[in-house]
Amino acid sequence: xxxxxxxxxxxxxxxxTGRGRLQFVALGASGVxxxxxxxxxxxxxxxQPHLPRFLVTGDxxxxxLGFFNNSDGPLEFxxxxxxxxxxxxxxxxxxxxxxxxxxxxQLTLELKAPEATGLLRQTxxxxxxxxxxxxxxxxxxxxxxxxxxxSRYGSAFETVVVAPGTSVRIGMDSYLDNALAELSVTAAPxxxxxxxxxxxxxxxxxYGCVEQTTAQLMGMYLLRSQEYLMRGSLxxxxxxxxxxxxxxxxxxxxxxxxGGLAYWPGGRSSHPYGSVFALHFLSLVRADRRISVSGExxxxxxxxxxxxVQDGRLAEPDELYLRAYGCYVLALLGDPQIGEExxxxxxxxxxxxxxxxxxxxxxxxxxxxxxxxxxxxxVPVRLFQDHASDLTLSSDxxxxxxxxxxxxxxxVRGQELNTRLDDLMSFLAGQxxxxxxxFAFVITALSDYFMxxxxxxxxxxxxxxxxxxxxxxxGAEFFRGTTKGVGAFYEVENTGPTDVFVNVTRRGIAKDxxxxxxxxxxxxxxxxxxxxxxxxxxxxxxxxxxYLVAIKLKVDRPMRHVxxxxxxxxxxxxxxxxxxxxxxxxxxxxxxxxxxxxxDMRDDRMVYSYDxxxxxxxxxxxxxxxxxxxxxxxxxxxxxxxYDPALRASExxxxxxxxxxxxxxxxx
Numbered sequence: 001x002x003x004x005x006x007x008x009x010x011x012x013x014x015x016x017t018g019r020g021r022l023q024f025v026a027l028g029a030s031g032v033x034x035x036x037x038x039x040x041x042x043x044x045x046x047x048q049p050h051l052p053r054f055l056v057t058g059d060x061x062x063x064x065l066g067f068f069n070n071s072d073g074p075l076e077f078x079x080x081x082x083x084x085x086x087x088x089x090x091x092x093x094x095x096x097x098x099x100x101x102x103x104x105x106q107l108t109l110e111l112k113a114p115e116a117t118g119l120l121r122q123t124x125x126x127x128x129x130x131x132x133x134x135x136x137x138x139x140x141x142x143x144x145x146x147x148x149x150x151s152r153y154g155s156a157f158e159t160v161v162v163a164p165g166t167s168v169r170i171g172m173d174s175y176l177d178n179a180l181a182e183l184s185v186t187a188a189p190x191x192x193x194x195x196x197x198x199x200x201x202x203x204x205x206x207y208g209c210v211e212q213t214t215a216q217l218m219g220m221y222l223l224r225s226q227e228y229l230m231r232g233s234l235x236x237x238x239x240x241x242x243x244x245x246x247x248x249x250x251x252x253x254x255x256x257x258x259g260g261l262a263y264w265p266g267g268r269s270s271h272p273y274g275s276v277f278a279l280h281f282l283s284l285v286r287a288d289r290r291i292s293v294s295g296e297x298x299x300x301x302x303x304x305x306x307x308x309v310q311d312g313r314l315a316e317p318d319e320l321y322l323r324a325y326g327c328y329v330l331a332l333l334g335d336p337q338i339g340e341e342x343x344x345x346x347x348x349x350x351x352x353x354x355x356x357x358x359x360x361x362x363x364x365x366x367x368x369x370x371x372x373x374x375x376x377x378x379v380p381v382r383l384f385q386d387h388a389s390d391l392t393l394s395s396d397x398x399x400x401x402x403x404x405x406x407x408x409x410x411x412v413r414g415q416e417l418n419t420r421l422d423d424l425m426s427f428l429a430g431q432x433x434x435x436x437x438x439f440a441f442v443i444t445a446l447s448d449y450f451m452x453x454x455x456x457x458x459x460x461x462x463x464x465x466x467x468x469x470x471x472x473x474x475g476a477e478f479f480r481g482t483t484k485g486v487g488a489f490y491e492v493e494n495t496g497p498t499d500v501f502v503n504v505t506r507r508g509i510a511k512d513x514x515x516x517x518x519x520x521x522x523x524x525x526x527x528x529x530x531x532x533x534x535x536x537x538x539x540x541x542x543x544x545x546x547y548l549v550a551i552k553l554k555v556d557r558p559m560r561h562v563x564x565x566x567x568x569x570x571x572x573x574x575x576x577x578x579x580x581x582x583x584x585x586x587x588x589x590x591x592x593x594x595x596x597x598x599x600d601m602r603d604d605r606m607v608y609s610y611d612x613x614x615x616x617x618x619x620x621x622x623x624x625x626x627x628x629x630x631x632x633x634x635x636x637x638x639x640x641x642x643y644d645p646a647l648r649a650s651e652x653x654x655x656x657x658x659x660x661x662x663x664x665x666x667x668x
Contacts, residue, residue: 017042043137044071045099045128052570052628053603054146055113055120057153057180059570061630062660063111065124069099075136076129079107084121085114085147111630113147115179120145148604150633150653153180153509157197159428160492160502162187162462167493170504172486174511181508183488188478189460191450192226193501194428198439199223200505205436207563207600207609207642210254210261210274211393215440217247218281222447228478244291251278252297259304264598264609273392276305276326283332302333309341317351318391324354324361325392328406331364339365346379353399355381356406369411376410390560393437393643397427401441408449421449433645461496515652522639522649523554526566528624533589539634539656541626546575549606550590553618553639561642564596564608568624569632569656576623577601594618629660 001007013020023036048066055061069075079095099105114120121144128137162168175181186193202219205212223229224240254261260270261278279301286293308314309326324345330338342358342365350358355376363372404420424442427434434442461474466481466489473479474496481490486508494500528536529548536547551566568574577599598609606622636651 013041017046042070043139045069045075045077045137047077047124047126047139047141049141049143050628051111051122051143051145052630053573054148055111055570056148056633056635057113057115057117057150059113059630059632061111061113061571061628061632062108063628064106064108066104066106067097067099068104069101071136072101073131074098074100075131078127078129080125082123082125084123085116085118090114090120117147117149117153117180120147149180150509150635153507155505155507156510157200158504159194159197160504162492162494162500162502164494164497164499167491168502169489169491170502171489172506172508175486175506175508176511177486178509179484181486181488182482182484182506183490184480184482184505184507185464185490185492186228186478186480186503187462187464187473187490187492187500188228188476189457189462189496189498189500190226190228190476190478191453191456191501192223192229192447193503194425195223195443195446195450196229196503197428198434198443199229201434201439202436202443206565207607208250208265209263209598209609209642210251210271210278211263212436212642213247213250214274214278214281215436217244217251218284218440219443220244221281221284222443228480241291244285248282248285248291248293251282252294255297255300259300259302261301263611267597270304272308273322273325275301276308276322276329279305280325280329280332283329287332298333302330302335305330306335309338312344315348317349318394320345320348320350321354321357321392321394324350324357325402328357328361328364331361342375350381351399352381353402353406355379356403356410360406360409363410369409372410373412376412390643393435395435395438395643397423397434397438398441400424400427401438401445404449405441405445408445435643435645437643456498459496460498460500461494462500463493463495465491465493517649517651519649521556521647522559522562522641524637524639524649524651525552525554526550526637526651539654541572541656541658543626543629543658543661545626547624547626548621549624550619550621551637553613555613555615555618557615559613559641559644559647560611562610562613563638563640563642564610564620565605565638566607566622567605567635567638569634570604571626571628571630571632571656571658573625573627574601574606574622575625577606590621591617591619593620596620626658629658632656632658 018041020039020041021036022039023034025034026032046068048068050064050066052061052063067077076096076098081093081095083090095107097105097107121142123140123142126139126141127135130136160168160170170183170185172181172183186196199219202216205216220240221244230240250265251261254265254267256262256268256270258270260272260275262269263271263274282293282298282301285291286298305326309323309330311323314320314323327338327341338361342361345358359372359376362375363369400420400423404417404424407417407420424446427438427442457476461472463470463472464479464481466483471479492500492502527550529550530536531546541547549566551564553564594610596608597611600607608620632655634654634656636653638651639649641647
């Protein structure tokens with residue numbers, strides 16, 4: 001406060017343009033007073049960036065920064081741009097421009113995506129000078145731009161078993177030599193290593209229905225203590241707990257008034273099998289007591305499952321399996337009445353998986369494996385050809401995993417178990433054709449079995465060699481390494497008496513792989529129309545242009561749980577995820593669209609899910625706008641049946657050009 005009684009207060013305010021409210025309160029011997037004023041907050045200049053939301057390796061974008069001078073004199077802008085990725089500086093550039101009072105100007109430059117994927121960070125340091133050279137302002141702003149791989153980029157995973165007295169050399173010979181080539185290896189004597197590929201598949205699966213969310217949570221939960229399988233942020237125990245709490249909240253967000261869980265978030269009808277599967281996972285979490293779970297939500301869900309189990313009208317083979325699975329899950333929760341329900345299934349012809357689940361239920365209730373064996377002796381399994389079921393997402397390998405899990409928990413050993421173990425191991429060796437449901441149950445089935453084999457790891461010994469030297473390991477230790485470039489290699493020599501498992505991930509662009517459109521059981525056509533209804537030729541667009549994407553699917557038989565993902569190029573934005581006959585874009589002459597059951601709109605793709613597609617042709621449309629000029633890659637359309645990997649269609653990558661408004665071939 002100065003001699004004149006006026007006070008001066010300085011505040012640091014966030015980067016903000018708008019109005020703020022200041023309230024003053026004064027206390028003195030003569031009384032109390034207050035006053036509130038609204039104060040405009042803005043800089044005398046504005047920097048407005050125009051950047052793509054993401055890039056694909058190999059893209060070239062025309063980025064611009066607009067500068068507006070709202071002061072009463074000219075301003076000089078001195079700029080320094082530093083581009084980094086993974087803490088490495090890619091480039092440094094300097095620019096300068098002068099903007100007159102009340103005027104504006106624009107800085108335009110070419111932005112080429114690096115070959116490597118990751119987060120490209122553009123850091124702009126701006127110094128603003130008055131006409132006399134004195135500094136008016138300084139500002140540093142960072143713009144992160146995700147760089148995604150082009151569709152030819154891929155990753156391949158395999159598990160190599162190194163027997164005692166043998167060695168293996170792992171390299172990158174089949175990949176192109178560029179910045180994308182990367183070799184990652186984990187070596188350890190733990191049998192759980194065989195499950196890393198399944199875990200990676202669950203982690204990376206991009207959709208989130210109740211089954212997929214549960215499968216991801218289940219796989220991660222059962223393997224959470226195997227630190228050599230945890231990567232990235234999930235290698236931190238605290239982050240893992242947050243992951244589970246967030247996932248459980250997502251499951252409960254799908255809960256309906258009847259207690260069951262919807263198939264997709266926002267769904268109004270409960271999915272019976274998804275609800276039982278989710279309760280299976282929640283029963284494991286509740287028994288562990290490490291992570292708190294809402295008892296009220298679990299009890300509502302358990303009551304829903306209890307009513308399914310007790311519903312005698314559900315007597316078809318897949319319905320009987322669902323009820324038997326419900327019995328098993330309620331036994332895991334400690335339901336004291338579930339034993340009475342098991343007897344109701346004695347006269348039904350259940351699938352082997354269903355009957356073995358009831359045996360495991362008996363084992364859980366009584367705490368005795370002998371009781372489960374006695375149950376199977378009293379009510380023998382009647383072998384019959386099980387059929388694929390949409391109700392229970394049935395598949396051969398899922399059923400094999402369930403049978404193995406139930407038999408193992410029932411105390412059954414020997415050939416009956418080993419035959420199924422061989423089938424599960426064969427599946428893991430060819431895991432690119434699996435589903436989330438299958439991988440989750442394979443992990444569930446093998447977790448207890450592998451835990452009993454862990455004592456073998458204490459006797460292990462092995463040596464790892466790479467371009468930097470060698471290191472020896474023994475016992476429960478593990479090695480993890482990552483090397484860039486096609487010259488990368490690792491050699492693992494097993495010098496101990498027990499197997500060593502080597503998990504290998506190769507990333508990059510494989511040699512001699514030509515991308516083509518593929519259609520396996522599903523056919524598609526994709527067309528883009530401009531605002532007057534004319535087709536866009538050669539993937540050439542104009543900045544600020546509005547476009548309609550029309551996609552036609554053709555299926556030759558009814559299909560369930562179909563996902564359609566259209567990956568858009570950088571430089572374009574989705575303006576309307578669902579277009580119908582009342583939209584301004586040219587739809588009058590096009591067939592009526594099929595409304596999806598779920599929509600997921602992201603920066604880089606438009607995703608639709610259909611619970612059912614009947615035989616014939618199906619259309620859907622969405623709006624697209626060309627925003628940022630440049631030359632981009634469009635990864636293409638992907639259509640897949642989520643629980644039948646053989647039904648899949650995909651589009652090869654295309655190149656896209658977005659011309660600046662008013663240009664004539666300037667990007668060619």
